[in-house]
Amino acid sequence: MNSRDDFTEATKIKLLALAANLCSRCRVMTVGPTHSGDQRNSIGVAAHICGAASGPGSKRYDPNQTTEQRKHYDNGIWLCYSCSKLIDNEETFHDANRLKTMKANHLAYASTLVGVALMAPFEVKNEIRAGIIEATLALCGSGAGKLDLTAVLEGYEDHLKSIDPNYEVEITTTNRKVRYDITAKEGFVPSISIIPSAETRSLLFEKFENLRLTGEDIVIPSEGIDFVGIDIFQELKKTNPKSVIILKSKKHKIESELFLESDKGIFSLGSFQSLLKGGKRVQDYSGRALNGLFQYNFIVDLENEKGTMEFGSTIASWIGKKLLDIKHLPKLLKAHKFLEQTSSYKFTVECEIGNTTLKIPKGIQNQPENVLYFFRRNIKALYLLNEISKTLPIKVSIISPVTTDNSIEIADFSLLLASKPQPERLEPGTLLFNSRLDELPTPLAIDLWCQRENLYLSVTEQYNRTSDLYGNLISFPRWNFGFENFTPVLYSSIDENDRNYIFVNIYSNENTTVAFGLENGNFELL
Incomplete structure (x- = not known):
């Protein structure tokens, strides 16, 4: 007694027909006549998406399906024997959902084949090769500019290489011009004779002499010379009679x-x-x-x-x-x-x-x-x-080349504060600080006004600065620093808004020292 829920012959024919006689996975033809023509030769199978029976060997069996659901067209997929075996061997990867998607994609593909003449792979290869050569010859000859060369460059390169395998050929196009770079392969020493026409002989001799002296490229119309020893040049000359040949000195x-x-x-x-x-x-x-x-x-x-x-x-x-x-x-x-x-x-x-x-x-x-x-x-x-x-919790990347002098200066100054906590002597005459006198603490303002000696000034930046280093927006910690033994210079401003105030500039001298420190040593990546 057969316990399998097999497809009916009508369902099998429907699976075969709607799959266009092609395997739904590899798309090979699955059914045809034998060589003698009197027998059917089939490598196709109507495979179950969810298994036809439970028990050992069953693949993707769904106990929730009814008998009618297992035997229905929707539970079937047309495959060749090889793909059927491969799919069952990889049951975990080829689950029911994957096979349903495979079937749907293949049916959409098969619908595009109606009314289209099919060719075997060897016929396709020959047709493509012939089409590439024909189209490229037309483009590179009298039909230049009428076709899209980008669609045929690779095939024509292979065609030229097949003429003489001792050379590499690379074709590029720019502004409707076609360029062929022909280079002898490593280890191959070409022996080429150049035969100029009578009109070209003196010009070619002059150009070769210039090449010997300066290394400048030789540029000459191809119609004025013939090559012996390299058939690729002769091929290009035949298909491109108005082309220009450039000979380059070796680097x-x-x-x-x-x-x-x-x-x-x-x-x-x-x-x-x-x-x-x-x-x-x-x-x-x-x-x-x-x-x-x-x-x-x-x-x-x-x-x-x-x-x-x-x-x-x-x-x-x-x-x-x-x-x-x-x-x-x-x-x-x-x-x-x-x-x-x-x-x-x-x-x-x-x-x-x-x-x-x-x-x-x-x-x-x-x-x-x-x-x-x-x-x-x-x-x-x-x-x-x-x-x-080194102080950031994540690795940074170079995002943008934009850095300003100011951003580098800010970063440089912050790093100076972070790396030099000990007192340091500065060059005499360095501007250390400037401010309105009345904005400073009163005792300090009085000391500066009286020009007292051995003064100490402590300054703390009250805001965070940020800098953009290669696209990394970095926030710097607030800093403080103290100056000892410096030279204050008092002055007034002629500006209308400032003429009622006294300002002070503080400069370093021979005895000035400065101590740096950071309130918080952590930089942040914003």
């Missing part, structure tokens, strides 16, 4: 080291690789270090003994990173200590070329102040944020 990687130099000494920021290109007369050095924080380009004319140098700096690689995940953080924090000891500095780069060390810039002392300032300011802000983060 050499050279070991380099970046330094900060000042009257206080030299500090190494680390090693990196520069790129050298050029020729016998002009050489071009370029590179980036510290994950892009430092960039340079140095061009030297050996014949005229002239050089030009450009520097750049960006913190783009910091944005979105947790502070402790920033590359070279320990080195940058050490660089801050070096920069704090000097008011002026410059970048220098040393490149190893064979057995020779080239120092860049050689004889060039003027470096752009805005780049030096940007570099120094961001090193300082990074140091301050790192110090503050």
Whole structure:
């Protein structure tokens, strides 16, 4: 006696038909004729979403279902034998709800196939390949600008690579122009002959001579030359008769080291690789270090003994990173200590070329102040944020590159208070404090008015300050500090609102000391 609640033949046919004869999971065709054509060849099965019977081996059995519910079309899904077996083997993952969703998605897909001619995978592959080549040839030839190249670039790259597998090919498009970058693979040394036309010969010779001297790219119309030894060029010339060919000189990687130099000494920021290109007369050095924080380009004319140098700096690689995940953080924090000891500095780069060390810039002392300032300011802000983060309960991230001089100054001052609780001597003439005399405590105001010696002044900031360091809005604790042995200067103002008041400025002298302290040593991240 059959205790299973199996589907009727009519229900099985309905599951097969509405699934469009496709497996609802992998979408292979499940039913068709045998090779001889006289038998049915089926790999499909009407599978139960919730098991047809209880007991060992039953999958997803629901005791709350009635017999009619188990045998109903809604409890069935059309699958191939392989997917049916796989689903039952992973019963926990493929629960009833997942199978119902799978069935619904497949029925929606199958509804789009009505009236559409289907192709086997090998037919699809051949059709796509032929379409890619045809469309791209049309675009890159006389039909340029009429089709969307982005849809066919990858296929056409594969087509060109198949012509000669010794080369890498990369295609890009900008402003309706198509660019093909063709590079010999590592370890392959190409042997290429260039045959110019009579009209192009003298121009090409001149350009090659310039390449030898300066390393400048050779730009020449493709219709004026033929290539022997690289079929890819000939293919491109055939499909792009009006194209321009650019031959670039090879760039050499050279070991380099970046330094900060000042009257206080030299500090190494680390090693990196520069790129050298050029020729016998002009050489071009370029590179980036510290994950892009430092960039340079140095061009030297050996014949005229002239050089030009450009520097750049960006913190783009910091944005979105947790502070402790920033590359070279320990080195940058050490660089801050070096920069704090000097008011002026410059970048220098040393490149190893064979057995020779080239120092860049050689004889060039003027470096752009805005780049030096940007570099120094961001090193300082990074140091301050790192110090503050030690007192915060959470890890901070670099959210925004916006920091103002004022925010760094506030942070710097607060950190000074936090890190130097002991009395410290200041430079004579430093402005310590200013106020209206009548706003000070009366005994202190009298002492200042009488210019008494050995005075002591205690000041407490009555409000919290905040600073934005790379998108981290940080609140600083209130601070207090005391000055001893200072020079008061009394004055009046010509301003109409202040002319009735006496003001006092307090300056440090040779004997002034200052003691710092914080009311609460905790910084807060707002």
